[in-house]
Amino acid sequence: MIALPPTLAGHRIVPVLVIDDAGFAVDAAAALAAGGIGCVEITLRTPAALVAITAVADAGTTLVGVGTVTTPDDVARAADAGARFVITPGVDRDVIEACLERGLDVLPGAATATDVMTVMRTGLRAVKLFPADLLGGVDMVAALAGPFPGVAFVPSGGVSPLNLGAYLGHPNVPAVSGSWMASRQLLASRDVASIERLSREATSAAGAA
Numbered sequence: 593m594i595a596l597p598p599t600l601a602g603h604r605i606v607p608v609l610v611i612d613d614a615g616f617a618v619d620a621a622a623a624l625a626a627g628g629i630g631c632v633e634i635t636l637r638t639p640a641a642l643v644a645i646t647a648v649a650d651a652g653t654t655l656v657g658v659g660t661v662t663t664p665d666d667v668a669r670a671a672d673a674g675a676r677f678v679i680t681p682g683v684d685r686d687v688i689e690a691c692l693e694r695g696l697d698v699l700p701g702a703a704t705a706t707d708v709m710t711v712m713r714t715g716l717r718a719v720k721l722f723p724a725d726l727l728g729g730v731d732m733v734a735a736l737a738g739p740f741p742g743v744a745f746v747p748s749g750g751v752s753p754l755n756l757g758a759y760l761g762h763p764n765v766p767a768v769s770g771s772w773m774a775s776r777q778l779l780a781s782r783d784v785a786s787i788e789r790l791s792r793e794a795t796s797a798a799g800a801a
Contacts, residue, residue, distance in 0.1 A: 594717075594718075594742065594743065594744040594763065594764050594766055595717070595718070595744060595766065596699075596718055596744055596746070596766050596767060597677065597697035597698070597699060597716075597718055598697060599655065599657075599676050599677045599696075599697040600631065600655075600657075600677055600697060600699070600767065603629075603630060603631045603655070603767055604760065604766070604767050604768070604795075604798040604799075605629050605756075605767060605768060605769075605770070605773075605791075605794050605795065605798055606631055606632075606633050606657075606679075606746065606748075606767055606768070606769040606770075607624055607629055607631075607632050607633065607769075607770065607771065607773055607774050607791070608633050608635060608659060608748070608769055608770060608771040609632055609633065609634050609635065609644075609771070609774055609779065610635050610637050610638060610771070610776045610779070611634055611635075611638055611640050611641055611644040611779060612638050612640055612776070612779065612780060613640060613779070613780070613782075614640040614641075614643035614644040614647055615647075616779060616782055617634070617640075617643075617644035617645075617647045617648050618647050618648055618651045619782070619784055620632075620774055620779055620784070620787060621648045621651065621653070621654040621656070622651075622653065622654075622784075623774075623784040623785075623787035623788040623791065624654070624773065624774060624787060624788075624791045625653060625654055626788045626791070626792075627773070627787070627788045627789065627790070627791020627792035627793075627794070627795055628791060628792055628795030628796075629773070629791045629794070629795060630654060630655060631654065631655035631656070631657065632648065632654055632655070632656055632657070632774075633657045633658065633659040633677075633679050633769065634648070634656060634657070634658055634659065634675075635658070635659040635660040636658060636659065636660045636661060636666055636670070637660050641658070642669060642670065642673040643673075645658060645670060645673040645674055645675050646673045646674050648674075649673070649674025649675070649676075650674065655676055655677075656674065656675060656676060657675050657676055657677035657678060657679060658670035658673075658675040658677075658678055658679070659678075659679040659680075659681075660679075660680075660681060661678050661679065661680045661687060662680065662681065662682075662684065662687065663684075663686075663687065664686050664687055664689075664690035666687070667687060667690040667691050667694060667696070668690065668694070671694045671696060675696065676696065676697075677696060677697045677698065677699070678691045678696050678697070678698040678699070679698070679699045679701070679720055679748075679769070680698065680699070680700050680701050680720070681701040681720075681722060682700070682701045682702075682703075682707070682722075683700045683701065683702060683707045683710050683711055684700075685710070685714060687700075688700060688711070688714050688716070689714075692714075698716070699718055699719065699720045699746060700716065700719055700720065701719070701720045701721075701722040701748075702719035702720065702721060702722070702745075703721070703722060703723070703727060705736060705739065705740075707719070708736060708740050708743060712740070712743070717742055717743055717744060718743065718744035718745075718746065718766075719743065719744070719745060719746070720745075720746045720747075720748050720769060721733060721736070721745045721746065721747045721748065722747075722748045722749045723748070723749030723750060724747035724748055724749045724750055724751060724759075725747075725749055725750020725751070725755075726749065726750065729747075729750070729755060729758075729759075730755070730758050730759055730762060733745050733747065733759070733762050733764060733765060734762065736764075737762070737763075737764040741764070743764065744764060744765070744766050745762075745764050745765055746765070746766070746767050746768065746769055747759045747765060747768050747769065748768070748769035748770065751768045751769060751770035751772075752770065752772055753772065753793065753794065753797060756768055756770075756794065756797050756798065756801070757797055757798075757800065757801045759801075760798055760801035761801050768798075772790065772794075773787060773790035773791045773793075773794050774787045774790075774791070778790075
C-alpha cells in the first residue's frame with residue numbers, strides 16, 4: 593500500500609471536525625477513539641478551532657491535526673496550538689514550505705494532475721483528493737494513479753459509509769477523510785454515543801476493505 597506521511601501512518605480514517613464548542617473537543621476525540629479512530633482533523637472554520645486543537649493536544653490521547661489551512665500564518669497559529677499535521681483544501685507552495693519548516697507533515701488538497709505534479713515537486717508523495725465525490729470518486733483515483741503510481745490519495749468530500757469500502761479498496765488509497773461520524777450537528781448536540789457508534793462502524797468497514 594502507498595504510504596501516508598509518517599505522522600498519519602496507520603490511520604485509515606481521518607475524521608473532519610468543525611468545532612463550535614471547544615469545551616466538547618476532548619470528549620468528541622475520546623468518543624472517536626472509543627470507536628477505534630485515533631486521529632482528528634479540526635478545521636479552521638470556526639473561532640473555537642485553535643482552542644479545540646490545544647485542548648485535544650494537551651489531553652495527549654488523540655493525534656490532532658488542522659484542516660482548512662490556506663496561509664502560512666494559519667500554519668504558524670495551528671503549530672503553536674499543538675497541531676501535529678496539516679491538511680489544506682488546495683495546493684499552495686508557501687503553505688507547504690511553512691509546514692516543512694515547522695516540521696509538520698502536510699497533506700495538500702489536489703483536484704487535478706497538475707496539482708499532483710506541483711505537490712510532487714516539493715518532495716511530497718501524498719495528497720488529499722478534494723472534492724473527491726464531485727471529481728469522480730474512485731474512478732478519479734484510478735485515473736490519477738495511472739500516471740502517478742507512487743502517490744497516495746486520501747479522498748475527502750462526499751466520502752460516506754456507502755463508498756468508504758470502495759475507496760479503501762484501491763491500492764493508492766491508504767486512508768479516507770470525512771465528517772459523517774462526527775458531524776457538526778452531532779458535535780453541537782454533544783452526542784457522544786452516536787459519534788462512538790458511527791466511528792466503530794466506520795472502523796469496521798475500513799478493516800473489511
